Amino acid sequence: MTIKLIATDMDGTFLRDDHHYNQRRFKRLFRQLQKRNIRFVAASGSSFPRLAREFQPYVDQMDFISQNGSVIHHGHKFLAAYPIEVTALERVMHILDRFYGPQDINQLVVSGPTTSYVDQQMDAKNFAIVKLFYERVVRVPDIRQVFSEYPDERFTKISINFAPHIDLNRVAAVMDGYLPPSLIVENSGFNTDLIGNAQGTKRNALAVLQHRLHLRDDEIVTFGDNENDLGMLAMTSRSYAMQNANPVIKLQAAHTTDIDNNHDGVLETIEQLLKNDY
Template sequence: MSIKMIAVDMDGTFLNDQKEYNRERFDQIFQQMKEKDIKFVVASGNQYDQLRSFFPENHTEMSFVAENGANIVVEGKPYYNAKLAMSSVLATIEGINALDPIVNVACGKKSAYVSQAISEEVFKSVSFYYPSIKKLKRLEDVVQQEDEIFKFALTFPNVGIEEKLAALDEVLAGEMIPVSSGHGDIDLIIPGVHKANGLAKLCEQWGIAPDEIAAFGDSGNDIEMLEYAGASFAMANAQAKVKQAAKEVIESNNQDGVLTTMARLLS
């Protein structure tokens, strides 16, 4: 099988638990990929501004399926973004409030938004994943911002997540789809707007078939991507349902599992 695209999730997959990766080793592998004309795609639930910060020297030579596929940037240039009707934004906020999350982030093309009631400790934590972020008096005031909202990111205590997913399914009634992103975090995505959909848009642009993709992930928001790709790899630390969706389970994110497998695919 000829690989023409490698797509990687970041947290719990490409990054170790210290939010780092072996940069020297990756630079060598990335050079090989460029020589072989293999596309490197970062596919994550996180904000584009955060994701590109991990690749300061070469982010314009790769592509990003950010915000779980709601915001796609190709080699430094905006390519696609989804958009949620503001009536749906307000309905979603109302439904979320009933479940009392620790934090609720409205994610837009220009910025992420939170209520000013958030504690400074939680705000600092959220800002790591969403460096472009604004506090609003009420989150509902996001409709007054000149932005396009395409995702919500929630945090709950890291217990009973399956029950929270089920409760969100019931409350949101198909308006948004809840997916686990690990460690008590849940993303709400527009139906059909997920990582696999983002990869499909890039495949159409580049003339790449799904069976020419190698994808890596560890959480529920990676499942569609792993099922879409011809070669799919779940980390040893992945959720059980993610391992079931992948064709192979590899070393953990703390053991350079992604880079080791990428090197094997390129050999």
């Protein structure tokens, strides 16, 4: 069956642990994808500006699913977003304040489609990490007041990076008990949870692109390594969990890559698929 779209998660999947990828190999492979009219989609928990930086030479020939599916771009063109109601955002902040203190949270990031916000009290080390994943970041006097400070912003995601002593399974249990039904919490790796509109998932965002391109499920190939990739992996019979993924993720995907993210696992698999595709 002919491949018409390839969607891949970024960190822990397409990118090495040092957050880079094999530029030369990708350039060669991307030319092959274009010749075959195969769309390449970057699907990540981080922001569109970060993804646009990673793929700067190819932006206008790609699609982007950012913030775990809350924001969708076709090249630089904004397609759709799944915003969060302000009352729901305030509810999340209340829950965090009730159950967790400053020693429990390293990074708290509130994002709109292209701009992310952090508290001005965030230290330089954590701010540098946030900039790596979100690119366009604004410090605000009080992150809990960001909703009233930016009333015209369409907030789409809250990212919480917890300290190592926090068990994310317990976080999920707390959130499931207190979050409004309109919101979903997903683990994005690196001890980070992303909270957003329940409709803003990678699977739903990919379905938007699928509908635009009139694609069948079996014309799509997906790659992932974490919980937030499960929906995307489950939608097609041509899904791949990374060799370095958690065993639970591997069980949900149709296939597992032969090699891990640090050794071009995605690119190697795509090359093999193109050799066998017809």
